[in-house]
Amino acid sequence: MKESFSQAPMHIVHVPATSANLGAGFDTAGLALDIYNSIAFCEADTLTIELAEPNPSIPLDERNLIYIAAKQTADFARRILPPFYMKQYNNIPMASGMGSSAACIVAGIYIADTLLNLWLSKKQILDIANQIEGHPDNVAPAIYGGLCINQNNGGNVLTLQIPVKGDIxxxxxxxxxxxxxxxxxxxxxxxxxxxxxxxxxxxxxxxxxxxxxxxxxxxxxxxxxxxxxxxxxxxxxxxxxxxxxxxxxxxxxxxxxxxxxxxxxxxxxxxxxxxxxxxxxxxxxxxxxxxxxxxxxxxxxxxxxxx
CATH class of the missing domain: 3.30.70.890 (GHMP kinase, C-terminal domain)
Known part of the structure; x- marks a missing residue:
């Protein structure tokens, strides 16, 4: 199996955890945290998914959320997603309220962007992520960092990123x-x-x-x-x-x-x-x-x- 991707360039995408809502900012505000999921990936002969730590709740095939997001990104770009190898290093707890699903979606988009040389802007990545996720308050800070204030107007997302400074x-x-x-x-x-x-x-x-x-x-x-x-x-x-x-x-x-x-x-x-x-x-x-x-x-x- 290793020979199928050993010659392909390996990349790693790091996606931060996020905290959405922030009290009064229901479905509007989100914050990027200094906790990350990291995914190593490269083009391969067949889709191969590995986990740094075993987790039976994470599919190792086309049902994997990262793969789904990568495939949908390729579909949006009207391109064919090549098979790839990836290894997930998951540090964001699942079902915790810290944006684990958003991190998977953003990771998948970046994987497709890299493998297909799409050169997507952050705004384009946000628009794709919002179509998949449906709520920008988690995906926006995972993409932009800092504090993000979002307005979702019929699928057209406006995001204001506020750099966070000071003793906080x-x-x-x-x-x-x-x-x-x-x-x-x-x-x-x-x-x-x-x-x-x-x-x-x-x-x-x-x-x-x-x-x-x-x-x-x-x-x-x-x-x-x-x-x-x-x-x-x-x-x-x-x-x-x-x-x-x-x-x-x-x-x-x-x-x-x-x-x-x-x-x-x-x-x-x-x-x-x-x-x-x-x-x-x-x-x-x-x-x-x-x-x-x-x-x-x-x-x-x-x-x-x-x-």
């Missing part, structure tokens, strides 16, 4: 239970009171202002939400306790990461080690077997490099 980082509280996006979506109401919609509009504006001005003390108010978190928190064992412990340790604010079950705390980067160590100890007392994962904020999004 993240710590993710990650439990041992999974929560599917479908289940989290089912918990949402079909209608919300006008006052709740207005509240989220004001908080979303405040969120954007906090990152533009680097006044991260605003996040304690900006991360409050009335559209999705109140309806989902019962699905997260220990939700209130996680927020309480993060606040006690000086977090700027805490929200559900994506659809959950992970929860994201914004903290001072200068206190990242201290916060993570202290938070880890506090989380041991909360039902759900939570652990703390420190993360700086990724600035550049996905990259492809020669192996």
């Amino acid at each position: 980082a993240c710590c993710i509280a990650y439990p041992d239970f999974a929560l599917s996006t479908h289940e989290a979506r089912k918990a949402l109401p079909q209608q919300v009171p006008m006052a709740d919609a207005v509240h989220n509009l004001s908080c979303m504006a405040l969120l954007t202002a906090a990152f533009y001005t680097q006044d991260y003390s605003l996040l304690s108010s900006a991360l409050t939400d009335r559209l999705h978190q109140p309806y989902r928190k019962h699905l997260l064992t220990g939700y209130d306790q996680v927020i309480k412990e993060a606040n006690k340790l000086g977090a700027y604010g805490t929200c559900i990461s994506g659809a959950g079950p992970s929860m994201l705390s914004f903290i001072k980067e200068s206190e990242l080690s201290f916060f993570t160590e202290s938070f880890s100890i506090a989380l041991r007392e909360i039902p759900g077997n939570w652990i703390a994962i420190p993360s700086r904020i990724n600035a550049n999004g996905a990259i492809v490099e020669e192996a």
Whole structure:
């Protein structure tokens, strides 16, 4: 098998984890994290998929999400995707609210772009990813990095990337239970009171202002939400306790990461080690077997490099 691709140039695509919604930014805001899935790939005689660590839930054939995204990208470009070898190094937990599916989709697009020499722009990659994923709040930061504010107008996605500067980082509280996006979506109401919609509009504006001005003390108010978190928190064992412990340790604010079950705390980067160590100890007392994962904020999004 090795001879079938040993002469082909090997590349690696690194795609960051992402945290979507960010409190009031439901289906709108997303942040790139300093945690990555990496996929080594090259052209081969037959499709061959390997995993650095075995995972029976990841297909090793044409049902693999990375392959599906690569194939759809080739189809959009009206090109034939050649068979290829890839090896997945997965560091983003699946069904965690940290954008594992978005990372696979973005990786697949970059693989097709590289193998077919498409030279796609980031905007073109975003448009393809949005057609596959349907929600730009995860795929946009995986492509652009930083904080991304997105508007999806009938499939035409407008993304504003805000570079994240200053003394800020993240710590993710990650439990041992999974929560599917479908289940989290089912918990949402079909209608919300006008006052709740207005509240989220004001908080979303405040969120954007906090990152533009680097006044991260605003996040304690900006991360409050009335559209999705109140309806989902019962699905997260220990939700209130996680927020309480993060606040006690000086977090700027805490929200559900994506659809959950992970929860994201914004903290001072200068206190990242201290916060993570202290938070880890506090989380041991909360039902759900939570652990703390420190993360700086990724600035550049996905990259492809020669192996």
